[in-house]
Amino acid sequence: xxxxxxxxxxxxxxxxxxxxxxxxxxxxxxxxxxxxxxxxxxxxxxxxxxxxxxxxxxxxxxxxxxxxxxxxxxxxxxxxxxxxxxxxxxxxxxxxxxxxxxxxxxxxxxxxxxxxxxxxxxxxx
Numbered sequence: 197x198x199x200x201x202x203x204x205x206x207x208x209x210x211x212x213x214x215x216x217x218x219x220x221x222x223x224x225x226x227x228x229x230x231x232x233x234x235x236x237x238x239x240x241x242x243x244x245x246x247x248x249x250x251x252x253x254x255x256x257x258x259x260x261x262x263x264x265x266x267x268x269x270x271x272x273x274x275x276x277x278x279x280x281x282x283x284x285x286x287x288x289x290x291x292x293x294x295x296x297x298x299x300x301x302x303x304x305x306x307x308x309x310x311x312x313x314x315x316x317x318x319x320x321x
Contacts (some may be wrong), residue, residue: 198222198310200292205315208282212319216277218292218312225273229301231308232266232277234288234317244290245277246301255301260286282319289314 204216231246245266246255265278293308
């Protein structure tokens with residue numbers, strides 16, 4: 197049974213930091229590319245960051261580049277998203293996703309097979 201469980205969301209002031217975690221089980225994490233996406237109220241889901249299973253390649257949306265770091269821990273089957281200098285527009289539900297079948301990371305949500313339930317991040321002024 198595949199499970200992705202996010203944690204670490206919450207309320208933070210603008211300029212603050214949060215670290216999101218995604219604990220996974222039920223598939224071979226070490227050969228699975230992982231991504232983080234977010235969806236704000238009334239908006240479409242958008243790509244945030246991704247980490248390929250091979251060569252530890254990472255990818256970031258332009259809107260978060262320089263403020264966000266994705267890191268995978270293959271020993272713990274988790275993928276983390278460290279976010280700093282948070283802005284009001286970062287408020288959203290953040291979800292992690294797994295792209296199985298040993299494919300590289302993708303910025304397209306439709307390329308991911310499994311999804312977590314999401315964790316709310318709210319940035320206040």
